[in-house]
Amino acid sequence: MRNTRPAALLALALLVGCGAAQEPALPGTRIAIRDEAQAANVARPISLPAARQNPTWPMRGGASDHAAGHVALSGLTPAFATPIGQGDTRRARITAEPVVAGGLVFTLDASSLVSAVSAASGGIAWQTDITPPYARSGQGSGGGLAFGDGRLFVSDGFGRVSALDAATGTVAWVQDLDAPGSAAPTYAGGRVYAMSRDGRGWALDARTGRIDWTVESVTAGANFSGGAGAAVTGDWAVFPFASGEVIGTFAEGGLRRWSAVIAGSRPGFAQGIAATDIGADPVIDGSRVYVGNASGRVVALDLDTGERLWTATQGATSPVVPAGGSVFFVNDIGQLTRADAATGTSVWQVDLPLFEEDNPRRYQTRWVHYGPVLASGRLIVASSDGVLRSFDPVSGALTGQVPLPGGAASAPVVAGGTLYVVSEDGQLLAFR
Template sequence: MRMKRYQIWMRMLRHCLSLKWYLLKLKHKRTKMTKNLLTLRLSTLMLTGTFLLSACSTVGKITDAINPFDGKNEASEVVTDPDRISILSLNDKLEVTGSLLPEDIILPEPYTNSDWPQSGGSATHAPQNTNAPGTLDRIWSKKLGKGSNRKGRVIASPVIAGGRLFAIDAANKVTALDAQTGSKLWTYKVKIQSKGKTRRGKKSLVDRIKSPLSLSDKGGSDKEAVGGGVAVADGRVFVTSGFGVIIALDAMSGEEIWRNKTRTPVHSAPAIDNGRLFAVTDDNELFAIDADTGETLWTYQAIVETARMLTAPSPAIIDDVVIAPFSSGEIIALRVQNGGILWQDALSATGNLTPLATLNDIAAGPVIADGYVFVSAQSGSLSAFDLRTGQRVWSQPAGSLGFPLVVGNFLYSITTEGELACMSKTDGTVIWLTQLQVFKKQKKRKKRISWTGPTMIGSRLLLLGSNGKSVEVNPQNGEILRTRKLGGDVYIAPIIANNTVYYVTDDAKVFALK
């Protein structure tokens, strides 16, 4: 009897020891996996810092790492998703292969545009050869409100319509100014009232399924959010916000007309055409909204991607097609009437790259011109697609954070490596390359510079930099014509209206040059 009890006891002890060994092994494995995962997340968060910001008071803890050009983005080895399809080899390098002479680069005549009503200048993001023939002397400047800080960032392009300039600051305050004088006309502060039904407030299982990535709060007035932008159409100012709302305001008075609550923050600037508004949320959901009533017409859910650049890319629209960019690297063409998919593709890179290059985000809106769709992903590629079929026409290793600029038969783009490139629109042949300054401290390779643009100002290309300088370049040969000091660091491309250049600095000052 004693022997039997002893055998049972020893058997139980062996099982316990085996279980303990297994748990220790599992714990070690999970710790290792967690460590690898944290390493990957931290390397990307050092550059993006956005991590699906929701309308709650946690933004201040993470937006201090938003800017990818803050001098902290030294190269490091990270793990990439092996399932992504690379469209370019890692050994590819942008090289001049064209044989055109400067005199062969003939551009269309510049024209004077009276408005710049949405991001990219129009619904197609193809303003062509806008004109600003003056010496670009400052005619006025105005403080909009809060500049970039730990709680929010200035990321949205200003817009102009009907002689008025509209812009949004880092604190989600919309300001209307007289475009000629800079006089303040009205302001509107985007606010929402949280009901405290997030995870900390015991959100229901159904709500968690509907909005699984929302952060938690205890209710009350939300004060911090990042993302969004403004657009103008038909006497209304449309505002998207990191608070998870899309709002229509009266352009003359600033009074609210309607608001549409999305499930997650909206990071894209609104795009508008023929009475329809399109915007993309942080969890890659495209909303189509009736611009008159604010009613949601349809939505499309793309692949959710948590890591993104802090930009405000907007969809591009032409006729019955909307081209939407997503942080997953997807580019999708849909019918504006019902959201039916016409074609889709993905831009991504693979291999051991810097953290910046491993993000698949399409950080700028696509450009539609002459039957082509031009898309630039910051991960390392610039591609041209056939508008109707989605067939890729050409690709170049020229990743960018900004819109490519199409002027006549040529395309201009600033790469993430600080190169300004002129290419053939039809086949992607590189005609010339100009290397811009990459670091503020070039010898020590510190404080990377972000260049925005290019924008045409008649016979010149205009670029603005986060080093507080502007550069004017000859569009025919890439020669740098002039470098000037700005009124502050700039991360947003300039806009043109009535032969005047407008830009917004990172500390939320708007400048007018003529």
């Protein structure tokens, strides 16, 4: 997968435009980005809650708080592969992970085509193209999905949120956010919570699409396609913004209770300069909120006050998984990580494949790793290099791997004992 960072593209354009001559290599020893000092890995015992049977996976992170917990998975034998539309291209990419409800798996391709697929057989139940009349197919790459109260809510790269009848695909309403908004929406308590990239969070009436209230942050420059979405539980809604600000509000009325800024980058790593975006959706676990940026920070906040409890000097681009007194995530330099939930200190870090090329002068294609999901006693990571890997949560040891045709374009989700993932070539893959 091509990981095209906006800042990197701008820098390249400036160099080409100026016709700069190639400079000689600087003297000294080259140190890989993973060679920085870190604590030795520890195989620390863990007491995981029992794996629960979850018939649905209705939104990103498995629930409105984004804390899926430990779910049951029957196996990892390929069950079906169903084409769901346009795969990744140079101009468009898939950013939505599948959601599962009512015996259907819902997907969004790279060209705004929504599909409903039978969870049992892999057959297509319906498809709806949500491209607006004024646009061409493929122009609005990006978006996400959430299910609630019989409807499928879809954010898209055109800056809109649509509600579709989950049984038929018929569009019930469309709300324009007046700005690109491709983070996955969140459904809770009769509202749809959405993000737009102009520094606004939205609460929409799920029945009509009308705006209940909004919350605002400052706008930001460079950010990542897809972005992070709001986490909601009980009275709380927590919004992440591309500026690095996280705002805690009352879900009823949107009154702002606290604000925190997640700032900082990994020293010596150029990606840390590119974006301040919150890359890992907030995860609410009890009285804590876990959230990370894309450049080198994961933090734990107090849900009631926003007070920072700890900071880990590594980033994350997917929601963390809290379980058994630990938090698990893939960090900003492609390592599967286990950290202590009480302190944020690393327990172990496991390297995942990083670059396609072995020659550092030809580093162009960086593998992307999605997840993890904690299922039946193992951590599962889906990767764009075409492998689905399983790891031991105690030690981080690799315990198994299966081919993932086409390479992953989304995080893996688990529902009804089956794992689903969307591939870069536009297929829904099922394993059970």
